[in-house]
Structure formats: C-alpha cells, structure tokens
Amino acid sequence: MERNLLTAAEAARALGISRATMYGWLAQSNAGTLLIRGQPYTVEYLQGGAKGQGRIQLETVEIERIKDAMRVQPCRRWQRRPPTKRHHYPGIHVELGDPGN
Numbered sequence: 001m002e003r004n005l006l007t008a009a010e011a012a013r014a015l016g017i018s019r020a021t022m023y024g025w026l027a028q029s030n031a032g033t034l035l036i037r038g039q040p041y042t043v044e045y046l047q048g049g050a051k052g053q054g055r056i057q058l059e060t061v062e063i064e065r066i067k068d069a070m071r072v073q074p075c076r077r078w079q080r081r082p083p084t085k086r087h088h089y090p091g092i093h094v095e096l097g098d099p100g101n
Helices: 006-014 019-031 061-068
Strands: 004-005 056-059
Touching: 004 006, 004 061, 006 019, 006 056, 006 061, 056 061
Parallel strands: none
Antiparallel strands: 004 056
16 A cells, blocks of 8 residues: 555545545544544544644545545345234234124
8 A cells, every 4th residue: 555645635635525624624533523424533644844833644545544434335224024913902802703693
C-alpha cells in the first residue's frame, strides 16, 4: 500500500465530500464526536508547522479506511415463518358450533 500524503482538499475530493465537511469531520474527530454510519470514528491525520498550525495532510491508507467505514453493506432479510393455525381460542373452554345441534 502506498502512503502518499494528500491535502485536506484532495482527501475531500477523493471521499466525495466538500472541503468544509472534511474540516468539520476533522474537528469532530478531535472532539471524539465523529460518527460515520452511526459508529464512533477517529480520523488520523498529520499537521505540520512549528506549532501544529501548518497544512493538514492525510495518508491514502487513511482515505481508504474512511471509505470502508462509509461503505453500505446490504442486510440479509430474515425469512419469517408462516403463522401457525390455531385450533383453540384463549379463554373459550367449550366446543364451538351451533348450540341447537
């Protein structure tokens, strides 16, 4: 696997989201509140600069990991059993039918 670095804009384009959404996800990830498909998620990224205020870069491996988290997998539908026929009724303790016969 290649470990090329992508800027936040390139990463957003690769994920099919806007750059603003990408920055929002990174902020939520830092706060521990990012959810992808209902699951908590942490995005790992690099930020250069002397005080950590430089350009944000993500590895291509991380982009693939995020894509896997976003992937929709169809659920198997459980087949239901047909309803069983009831030969008795709750609370009725006598034979059913015409009372004149």
